[in-house]
Amino acid sequence: MSNLxxxxxxxxxxxxxxxxxxLTDSQFNELLEALILSPSSYGLQPWKFIVVTNPEVRVQLQxxxxxxxxxxxxxxxxxxxxxxxxxxxxxxxxxxxxxxTRGLSVGDLKGYKDMIKGSLATKTEDQKVEWATRQLYIALxxxxxxxxxxxxxxxxxxxxxxxxFDEILGLDKLGLESKVMAAVGFRSSDDPHAADKKVRYSKxxxxxxxx
Amino acid sequence: MSNLxxxxxxxxxxxxxxxxxxLTDSQFNELLEALILSPSSYGLQPWKFIVVTNPEVRVQLQxxxxxxxxxxxxxxxxxxxxxxxxxxxxxxxxxxxxxxTRGLSVGDLKGYKDMIKGSLATKTEDQKVEWATRQLYIALxxxxxxxxxxxxxxxxxxxxxxxxFDEILGLDKLGLESKVMAAVGFRSSDDPHAADKKVRYSKxxxxxxxx
Numbered sequence: 100m101s102n103l104x105x106x107x108x109x110x111x112x113x114x115x116x117x118x119x120x121x122l123t124d125s126q127f128n129e130l131l132e133a134l135i136l137s138p139s140s141y142g143l144q145p146w147k148f149i150v151v152t153n154p155e156v157r158v159q160l161q162x163x164x165x166x167x168x169x170x171x172x173x174x175x176x177x178x179x180x181x182x183x184x185x186x187x188x189x190x191x192x193x194x195x196x197x198x199x200t201r202g203l204s205v206g207d208l209k210g211y212k213d214m215i216k217g218s219l220a221t222k223t224e225d226q227k228v229e230w231a232t233r234q235l236y237i238a239l240x241x242x243x244x245x246x247x248x249x250x251x252x253x254x255x256x257x258x259x260x261x262x263x264f265d266e267i268l269g270l271d272k273l274g275l276e277s278k279v280m281a282a283v284g285f286r287s288s289d290d291p292h293a294a295d296k297k298v299r300y301s302k303x304x305x306x307x308x309x310x
Numbered sequence: 311m312s313n314l315x316x317x318x319x320x321x322x323x324x325x326x327x328x329x330x331x332x333l334t335d336s337q338f339n340e341l342l343e344a345l346i347l348s349p350s351s352y353g354l355q356p357w358k359f360i361v362v363t364n365p366e367v368r369v370q371l372q373x374x375x376x377x378x379x380x381x382x383x384x385x386x387x388x389x390x391x392x393x394x395x396x397x398x399x400x401x402x403x404x405x406x407x408x409x410x411t412r413g414l415s416v417g418d419l420k421g422y423k424d425m426i427k428g429s430l431a432t433k434t435e436d437q438k439v440e441w442a443t444r445q446l447y448i449a450l451x452x453x454x455x456x457x458x459x460x461x462x463x464x465x466x467x468x469x470x471x472x473x474x475f476d477e478i479l480g481l482d483k484l485g486l487e488s489k490v491m492a493a494v495g496f497r498s499s500d501d502p503h504a505a506d507k508k509v510r511y512s513k514x515x516x517x518x519x520x521x
Contacts, residue, residue: 101340101460103340103344103456103459103460104340104343104344104347107343107344107347107348107452107456108347110349112349112353129312129314129315131513131517132315132318132513133314133315133318133455135510135511135512135513135516135517136315136318136319136508136510137318137451137454138321138323138454138466140466140468142323142509144510144511144516146516147516147517147518148516148517148518149517149518149520150517150518150519150520151520152519152520152521153520153521156520193509196509196511197509200507200508200509201506201507201509218469229440232444233443233444233447233490234447236444236445236447236448236450236451237447237448237450237451237454237466238451239447239448239451240348240447240448240449240450240451240452240453240454240455241318241451241452241454241455242451243348243349243448243451243452244344244451244452244455244456245314245318245455248314248459249312249314255349255351255448257351258429268518268520273518279444295412296411296412297347297411298353298404298407298408298411298412299346299347299355300346300355300407301346302342302343302346305346305355305357305358305359306342306346306358306359306360306361307358307359307360307361307479307484308361308363309360309361309362309363309364309367309479310363310364
Protein backbone atom coordinates (compact mmCIF):
# COMPACT_ATOMS: atom_id res chain seq x y z
CA MET A 100 0.00 0.00 0.00
CA SER A 101 1.32 3.44 -0.89
CA ASN A 102 2.08 6.03 1.77
CA LEU A 103 -0.79 8.16 0.51
CA UNK A 104 -3.41 5.42 0.83
CA UNK A 105 -1.98 4.41 4.18
CA UNK A 106 -2.33 8.05 5.27
CA UNK A 107 -5.92 8.30 4.02
CA UNK A 108 -6.80 5.14 5.89
CA UNK A 109 -5.03 6.38 9.02
CA UNK A 110 -7.11 9.53 9.12
CA UNK A 111 -10.59 9.55 10.62
CA UNK A 112 -13.00 12.04 12.05
CA UNK A 113 -11.33 12.60 15.41
CA UNK A 114 -13.74 13.30 18.21
CA UNK A 115 -11.30 13.82 21.04
CA UNK A 116 -8.07 15.69 20.49
CA UNK A 117 -5.08 15.58 22.81
CA UNK A 118 -5.17 19.05 24.39
CA UNK A 119 -1.53 18.93 25.41
CA UNK A 120 -0.17 17.94 22.01
CA UNK A 121 0.41 21.02 19.87
CA LEU A 122 1.71 21.26 16.34
CA THR A 123 5.13 22.86 16.06
CA ASP A 124 5.29 26.11 14.11
CA SER A 125 6.98 24.26 11.30
CA GLN A 126 4.25 21.60 11.16
CA PHE A 127 1.50 24.20 11.16
CA ASN A 128 3.20 26.44 8.62
CA GLU A 129 3.45 23.55 6.20
CA LEU A 130 -0.32 23.01 6.39
CA LEU A 131 -0.92 26.73 5.92
CA GLU A 132 1.35 26.72 2.91
CA ALA A 133 -0.57 23.81 1.40
CA LEU A 134 -3.80 25.75 1.97
CA ILE A 135 -2.38 28.83 0.27
CA LEU A 136 -1.25 26.69 -2.68
CA SER A 137 -4.71 25.16 -3.12
CA PRO A 138 -6.12 25.67 -6.60
CA SER A 139 -9.38 27.50 -7.23
CA SER A 140 -11.47 28.29 -10.29
CA TYR A 141 -9.60 30.84 -12.47
CA GLY A 142 -7.02 30.95 -9.67
CA LEU A 143 -9.23 33.54 -7.96
CA GLN A 144 -8.66 32.39 -4.36
CA PRO A 145 -11.94 33.90 -3.07
CA TRP A 146 -11.07 33.00 0.51
CA LYS A 147 -9.47 33.85 3.80
CA PHE A 148 -8.22 31.36 6.36
CA ILE A 149 -8.78 32.47 9.96
CA VAL A 150 -6.36 30.79 12.34
CA VAL A 151 -7.70 30.97 15.87
CA THR A 152 -5.29 30.15 18.64
CA ASN A 153 -6.64 32.61 21.25
CA PRO A 154 -8.19 30.40 23.97
CA GLU A 155 -10.88 32.90 25.03
CA VAL A 156 -12.05 33.33 21.46
CA ARG A 157 -12.08 29.55 21.03
CA VAL A 158 -14.42 29.30 24.05
CA GLN A 159 -16.76 31.85 22.47
CA LEU A 160 -16.70 29.97 19.17
CA GLN A 161 -17.40 26.73 20.95
CA UNK A 162 -20.62 28.20 22.37
CA UNK A 163 -21.62 29.09 18.79
CA UNK A 164 -20.58 25.61 17.61
CA UNK A 165 -22.93 23.37 19.58
CA UNK A 166 -20.29 22.98 22.28
CA UNK A 167 -18.14 20.65 20.19
CA UNK A 168 -15.08 19.86 22.36
CA UNK A 169 -12.60 19.87 19.47
CA UNK A 170 -13.20 23.61 18.94
CA UNK A 171 -11.25 24.29 22.11
CA UNK A 172 -9.21 21.11 22.49
CA UNK A 173 -7.46 20.79 19.13
CA UNK A 174 -4.08 22.42 18.74
CA UNK A 175 -5.29 24.90 16.09
CA UNK A 176 -8.63 25.96 14.66
CA UNK A 177 -8.92 27.18 11.07
CA UNK A 178 -12.13 28.88 9.96
CA UNK A 179 -12.64 29.01 6.19
CA UNK A 180 -14.29 32.26 5.10
CA UNK A 181 -15.51 33.25 1.66
CA UNK A 182 -15.45 36.71 0.12
CA UNK A 183 -19.02 38.03 0.22
CA UNK A 184 -18.52 40.31 -2.75
CA UNK A 185 -17.48 38.27 -5.75
CA UNK A 186 -17.36 41.36 -7.89
CA UNK A 187 -15.27 43.09 -10.53
CA UNK A 188 -13.05 44.63 -7.85
CA UNK A 189 -12.10 41.14 -6.66
CA UNK A 190 -11.24 40.11 -10.22
CA UNK A 191 -9.22 43.30 -10.77
CA UNK A 192 -7.26 42.64 -7.59
CA UNK A 193 -6.50 39.11 -8.76
CA UNK A 194 -5.51 40.22 -12.26
CA UNK A 195 -3.14 42.80 -10.72
CA UNK A 196 -1.60 39.95 -8.71
CA UNK A 197 -1.16 37.83 -11.87
CA UNK A 198 0.42 40.75 -13.72
CA UNK A 199 2.73 41.50 -10.83
CA THR A 200 3.84 37.88 -10.37
CA ARG A 201 4.42 37.23 -14.06
CA GLY A 202 5.92 40.61 -15.03
CA LEU A 203 3.01 41.46 -17.33
CA SER A 204 0.86 44.54 -17.67
CA VAL A 205 -2.79 44.45 -16.66
CA GLY A 206 -3.55 45.24 -20.31
CA ASP A 207 -1.86 42.00 -21.39
CA LEU A 208 -4.43 40.15 -19.31
CA LYS A 209 -7.53 41.97 -20.59
CA GLY A 210 -8.89 38.89 -22.40
CA TYR A 211 -8.54 36.72 -19.30
CA LYS A 212 -10.01 39.41 -17.05
CA ASP A 213 -13.02 39.95 -19.33
CA MET A 214 -13.60 36.21 -19.56
CA ILE A 215 -13.76 35.87 -15.75
CA LYS A 216 -15.99 38.92 -15.38
CA GLY A 217 -18.26 37.68 -18.17
CA SER A 218 -18.64 34.33 -16.48
CA LEU A 219 -19.43 35.92 -13.10
CA ALA A 220 -21.99 38.23 -14.74
CA THR A 221 -24.14 35.19 -15.56
CA LYS A 222 -24.57 34.35 -11.85
CA THR A 223 -26.75 35.90 -9.13
CA GLU A 224 -25.08 37.18 -5.95
CA ASP A 225 -26.06 33.99 -4.11
CA GLN A 226 -24.77 31.79 -6.93
CA LYS A 227 -21.45 33.61 -6.92
CA VAL A 228 -20.99 33.12 -3.19
CA GLU A 229 -21.98 29.47 -3.49
CA TRP A 230 -19.58 28.97 -6.38
CA ALA A 231 -16.82 30.58 -4.34
CA THR A 232 -17.75 28.44 -1.33
CA ARG A 233 -17.20 25.31 -3.41
CA GLN A 234 -13.63 26.51 -3.95
CA LEU A 235 -13.18 26.66 -0.17
CA TYR A 236 -14.02 22.97 -0.06
CA ILE A 237 -11.22 22.21 -2.52
CA ALA A 238 -8.87 23.89 -0.05
CA LEU A 239 -10.46 21.86 2.75
CA UNK A 240 -9.77 18.66 0.79
CA UNK A 241 -6.17 19.75 0.28
CA UNK A 242 -5.79 20.46 4.01
CA UNK A 243 -7.25 17.10 4.99
CA UNK A 244 -4.87 15.25 2.66
CA UNK A 245 -1.89 17.38 3.67
CA UNK A 246 -2.66 16.61 7.31
CA UNK A 247 -3.04 12.89 6.65
CA UNK A 248 0.30 12.50 4.88
CA UNK A 249 1.95 14.26 7.83
CA UNK A 250 0.07 12.25 10.48
CA UNK A 251 -1.73 15.36 11.63
CA UNK A 252 -5.44 15.14 12.37
CA UNK A 253 -7.74 17.51 10.54
CA UNK A 254 -11.37 17.46 11.68
CA UNK A 255 -13.73 19.39 9.37
CA UNK A 256 -16.88 20.83 10.96
CA UNK A 257 -19.91 22.35 9.26
CA UNK A 258 -22.17 22.42 12.31
CA UNK A 259 -21.87 25.92 13.73
CA UNK A 260 -23.76 29.21 13.75
CA UNK A 261 -21.96 31.01 10.93
CA UNK A 262 -23.53 34.38 11.75
CA UNK A 263 -22.28 34.23 15.34
CA PHE A 264 -18.85 33.14 14.12
CA ASP A 265 -18.77 36.13 11.78
CA GLU A 266 -19.63 38.44 14.70
CA ILE A 267 -17.09 36.93 17.09
CA LEU A 268 -14.30 36.99 14.51
CA GLY A 269 -15.28 40.38 13.06
CA LEU A 270 -15.62 38.88 9.58
CA ASP A 271 -18.71 40.95 8.67
CA LYS A 272 -16.80 44.18 8.44
CA LEU A 273 -14.06 42.50 6.39
CA GLY A 274 -16.61 41.44 3.76
CA LEU A 275 -16.24 37.79 4.71
CA GLU A 276 -18.56 34.95 5.70
CA SER A 277 -17.49 31.83 7.57
CA LYS A 278 -18.52 28.63 5.81
CA VAL A 279 -16.70 25.64 7.29
CA MET A 280 -13.91 25.02 9.78
CA ALA A 281 -11.30 22.47 10.69
CA ALA A 282 -9.83 21.48 14.01
CA VAL A 283 -6.15 20.64 13.53
CA GLY A 284 -4.10 18.68 16.02
CA PHE A 285 -3.45 15.20 17.31
CA ARG A 286 -5.93 12.54 18.34
CA SER A 287 -6.20 11.64 22.00
CA SER A 288 -5.14 8.10 22.77
CA ASP A 289 -8.50 7.56 24.44
CA ASP A 290 -10.74 8.91 21.68
CA PRO A 291 -13.71 6.51 21.84
CA HIS A 292 -14.01 6.63 18.03
CA ALA A 293 -10.38 5.75 17.30
CA ALA A 294 -11.13 2.05 16.91
CA ASP A 295 -14.22 2.44 14.69
CA LYS A 296 -13.84 0.70 11.35
CA LYS A 297 -13.82 3.16 8.47
CA VAL A 298 -17.07 3.10 6.49
CA ARG A 299 -16.79 3.65 2.75
CA TYR A 300 -18.81 2.38 -0.15
CA SER A 301 -16.87 -0.03 -2.32
CA LYS A 302 -15.41 0.87 -5.69
CA UNK A 303 -18.28 -1.04 -7.32
CA UNK A 304 -20.76 1.15 -5.44
CA UNK A 305 -19.35 4.61 -6.20
CA UNK A 306 -17.34 4.30 -9.40
CA UNK A 307 -19.04 4.07 -12.80
CA UNK A 308 -16.72 3.11 -15.63
CA UNK A 309 -17.49 4.26 -19.18
CA UNK A 310 -15.05 2.20 -21.22
CA MET B 311 10.94 22.20 1.59
CA SER B 312 8.79 19.16 2.36
CA ASN B 313 7.74 16.71 -0.34
CA LEU B 314 4.15 17.83 0.03
CA UNK B 315 4.88 21.52 -0.53
CA UNK B 316 7.22 20.65 -3.37
CA UNK B 317 4.37 18.61 -4.91
CA UNK B 318 1.85 21.43 -4.48
CA UNK B 319 4.27 23.84 -6.14
CA UNK B 320 4.97 21.37 -8.93
CA UNK B 321 1.29 21.09 -9.82
CA UNK B 322 -0.38 23.67 -12.01
CA UNK B 323 -3.44 23.93 -14.20
CA UNK B 324 -2.20 21.91 -17.17
CA UNK B 325 -3.54 23.11 -20.48
CA UNK B 326 -1.95 20.56 -22.75
CA UNK B 327 -1.71 16.93 -21.72
CA UNK B 328 0.59 14.37 -23.33
CA UNK B 329 -1.86 12.18 -25.27
CA UNK B 330 0.54 9.26 -25.46
CA UNK B 331 1.36 9.16 -21.76
CA UNK B 332 -1.20 7.07 -19.89
CA LEU B 333 -1.40 6.27 -16.21
CA THR B 334 -0.76 2.65 -15.37
CA ASP B 335 -3.66 0.77 -13.79
CA SER B 336 -1.84 0.84 -10.49
CA GLN B 337 -1.33 4.63 -10.67
CA PHE B 338 -4.96 5.23 -11.53
CA ASN B 339 -6.30 2.80 -8.95
CA GLU B 340 -4.39 4.61 -6.24
CA LEU B 341 -6.08 7.88 -7.17
CA LEU B 342 -9.48 6.19 -7.23
CA GLU B 343 -8.81 4.71 -3.83
CA ALA B 344 -7.92 8.15 -2.47
CA LEU B 345 -11.20 9.48 -3.91
CA ILE B 346 -13.17 6.69 -2.31
CA LEU B 347 -11.47 7.40 1.04
CA SER B 348 -12.35 11.11 0.88
CA PRO B 349 -14.29 12.29 3.90
CA SER B 350 -17.75 13.85 3.63
CA SER B 351 -20.21 15.34 6.05
CA TYR B 352 -21.63 12.59 8.31
CA GLY B 353 -19.63 10.18 6.12
CA LEU B 354 -22.61 10.16 3.72
CA GLN B 355 -20.59 10.02 0.45
CA PRO B 356 -23.38 11.56 -1.65
CA TRP B 357 -21.40 11.02 -4.83
CA LYS B 358 -20.47 8.89 -7.78
CA PHE B 359 -17.23 9.12 -9.74
CA ILE B 360 -17.66 8.49 -13.47
CA VAL B 361 -14.42 7.35 -15.06
CA VAL B 362 -14.58 7.92 -18.80
CA THR B 363 -11.95 6.21 -20.91
CA ASN B 364 -14.12 5.51 -23.99
CA PRO B 365 -12.68 7.78 -26.73
CA GLU B 366 -15.97 8.30 -28.61
CA VAL B 367 -17.74 9.34 -25.43
CA ARG B 368 -14.85 11.68 -24.62
CA VAL B 369 -15.35 13.37 -28.01
CA GLN B 370 -19.05 13.87 -27.25
CA LEU B 371 -18.24 15.29 -23.83
CA GLN B 372 -15.67 17.61 -25.36
CA UNK B 373 -18.38 19.12 -27.58
CA UNK B 374 -20.41 19.77 -24.42
CA UNK B 375 -17.31 21.16 -22.68
CA UNK B 376 -16.47 24.14 -24.86
CA UNK B 377 -14.08 22.00 -26.88
CA UNK B 378 -11.46 21.91 -24.14
CA UNK B 379 -8.62 19.74 -25.49
CA UNK B 380 -7.84 18.10 -22.17
CA UNK B 381 -11.24 16.38 -22.18
CA UNK B 382 -9.98 14.06 -24.92
CA UNK B 383 -6.22 14.34 -24.50
CA UNK B 384 -5.69 13.51 -20.84
CA UNK B 385 -5.12 9.89 -19.90
CA UNK B 386 -8.34 9.66 -17.85
CA UNK B 387 -11.40 11.81 -17.28
CA UNK B 388 -13.31 11.70 -14.00
CA UNK B 389 -16.73 13.32 -13.79
CA UNK B 390 -17.92 14.05 -10.27
CA UNK B 391 -21.67 13.52 -9.92
CA UNK B 392 -23.89 14.27 -6.94
CA UNK B 393 -26.93 12.32 -5.80
CA UNK B 394 -30.01 14.35 -6.80
CA UNK B 395 -32.16 12.90 -4.07
CA UNK B 396 -30.59 13.61 -0.71
CA UNK B 397 -33.43 11.89 1.05
CA UNK B 398 -34.18 9.49 3.88
CA UNK B 399 -33.53 6.50 1.60
CA UNK B 400 -29.97 7.74 1.02
CA UNK B 401 -29.44 8.06 4.77
CA UNK B 402 -30.94 4.60 5.38
CA UNK B 403 -28.59 3.09 2.81
CA UNK B 404 -25.62 4.75 4.49
CA UNK B 405 -26.69 3.67 7.97
CA UNK B 406 -27.03 0.09 6.71
CA UNK B 407 -23.46 0.36 5.40
CA UNK B 408 -22.21 1.63 8.79
CA UNK B 409 -24.03 -1.17 10.60
CA UNK B 410 -22.67 -3.77 8.20
CA THR B 411 -19.06 -2.51 8.39
CA ARG B 412 -19.02 -2.18 12.17
CA GLY B 413 -21.03 -5.27 13.05
CA LEU B 414 -23.88 -3.26 14.58
CA SER B 415 -27.61 -3.38 14.12
CA VAL B 416 -29.43 -0.56 12.37
CA GLY B 417 -31.26 -0.02 15.65
CA ASP B 418 -27.96 0.70 17.43
CA LEU B 419 -27.51 3.62 15.05
CA LYS B 420 -30.98 5.13 15.44
CA GLY B 421 -29.71 8.25 17.21
CA TYR B 422 -27.15 8.95 14.52
CA LYS B 423 -29.64 8.25 11.75
CA ASP B 424 -32.28 10.54 13.25
CA MET B 425 -29.69 13.28 13.72
CA ILE B 426 -28.71 13.21 10.05
CA LYS B 427 -32.32 13.08 8.88
CA GLY B 428 -33.23 15.93 11.23
CA SER B 429 -30.44 18.07 9.87
CA LEU B 430 -31.42 17.36 6.26
CA ALA B 431 -35.05 18.17 7.04
CA THR B 432 -34.07 21.80 7.71
CA LYS B 433 -32.85 22.24 4.11
CA THR B 434 -34.74 22.74 0.84
CA GLU B 435 -34.12 20.30 -2.04
CA ASP B 436 -31.76 22.80 -3.68
CA GLN B 437 -29.89 23.41 -0.44
CA LYS B 438 -29.42 19.69 0.08
CA VAL B 439 -27.97 19.21 -3.40
CA GLU B 440 -25.70 22.22 -2.92
CA TRP B 441 -24.54 20.94 0.46
CA ALA B 442 -23.82 17.56 -1.12
CA THR B 443 -22.00 19.25 -4.00
CA ARG B 444 -19.66 20.92 -1.53
CA GLN B 445 -18.69 17.44 -0.37
CA LEU B 446 -17.74 16.58 -3.95
CA TYR B 447 -15.28 19.46 -3.84
CA ILE B 448 -13.60 17.95 -0.77
CA ALA B 449 -13.05 14.82 -2.85
CA LEU B 450 -11.75 17.00 -5.69
CA UNK B 451 -9.24 18.59 -3.30
CA UNK B 452 -8.16 15.14 -2.15
CA UNK B 453 -7.70 14.00 -5.76
CA UNK B 454 -5.66 17.09 -6.66
CA UNK B 455 -3.35 16.57 -3.69
CA UNK B 456 -3.10 12.82 -4.27
CA UNK B 457 -2.16 13.49 -7.88
CA UNK B 458 0.43 16.11 -6.92
CA UNK B 459 2.27 13.89 -4.43
CA UNK B 460 2.45 11.21 -7.14
CA UNK B 461 3.53 13.63 -9.90
CA UNK B 462 0.29 13.05 -11.75
CA UNK B 463 -1.49 16.04 -13.23
CA UNK B 464 -5.08 16.64 -12.20
CA UNK B 465 -6.88 19.41 -14.06
CA UNK B 466 -10.24 20.36 -12.55
CA UNK B 467 -12.86 21.82 -14.92
CA UNK B 468 -16.15 23.49 -14.08
CA UNK B 469 -16.84 24.90 -17.53
CA UNK B 470 -19.14 22.42 -19.22
CA UNK B 471 -22.81 21.92 -20.00
CA UNK B 472 -23.81 19.73 -17.08
CA UNK B 473 -27.22 18.86 -18.57
CA UNK B 474 -25.61 17.58 -21.76
CA PHE B 475 -23.05 15.65 -19.75
CA ASP B 476 -25.88 14.03 -17.78
CA GLU B 477 -27.58 13.01 -21.03
CA ILE B 478 -24.41 11.65 -22.65
CA LEU B 479 -23.42 9.68 -19.55
CA GLY B 480 -26.97 8.57 -18.72
CA LEU B 481 -26.73 10.12 -15.27
CA ASP B 482 -30.31 11.40 -15.25
CA LYS B 483 -31.84 7.99 -14.96
CA LEU B 484 -29.37 7.05 -12.22
CA GLY B 485 -30.57 9.98 -10.09
CA LEU B 486 -27.26 11.79 -10.54
CA GLU B 487 -26.12 15.23 -11.69
CA SER B 488 -22.63 16.05 -12.96
CA LYS B 489 -21.06 18.98 -11.12
CA VAL B 490 -17.34 19.18 -11.83
CA MET B 491 -14.73 17.06 -13.60
CA ALA B 492 -11.02 16.44 -13.64
CA ALA B 493 -8.66 15.52 -16.45
CA VAL B 494 -6.00 13.16 -15.09
CA GLY B 495 -2.75 12.46 -16.88
CA PHE B 496 0.65 13.90 -17.59
CA ARG B 497 1.55 17.37 -18.85
CA SER B 498 2.90 17.70 -22.36
CA SER B 499 6.48 18.92 -22.49
CA ASP B 500 5.36 21.73 -24.78
CA ASP B 501 2.40 22.98 -22.72
CA PRO B 502 2.63 26.76 -23.27
CA HIS B 503 1.56 27.36 -19.63
CA ALA B 504 4.16 25.08 -18.07
CA ALA B 505 6.59 27.92 -17.45
CA ASP B 506 4.04 30.38 -15.99
CA LYS B 507 4.91 31.47 -12.48
CA LYS B 508 2.36 30.30 -9.94
CA VAL B 509 0.13 33.11 -8.70
CA ARG B 510 -0.94 32.97 -5.07
CA TYR B 511 -1.75 35.63 -2.55
CA SER B 512 0.82 35.79 0.23
CA LYS B 513 0.21 34.46 3.72
CA UNK B 514 -0.27 38.07 4.89
CA UNK B 515 -3.03 38.51 2.31
CA UNK B 516 -5.12 35.37 2.97
CA UNK B 517 -4.40 34.32 6.56
CA UNK B 518 -5.93 36.17 9.50
CA UNK B 519 -4.45 35.21 12.86
CA UNK B 520 -6.55 35.51 16.00
CA UNK B 521 -3.97 35.06 18.73
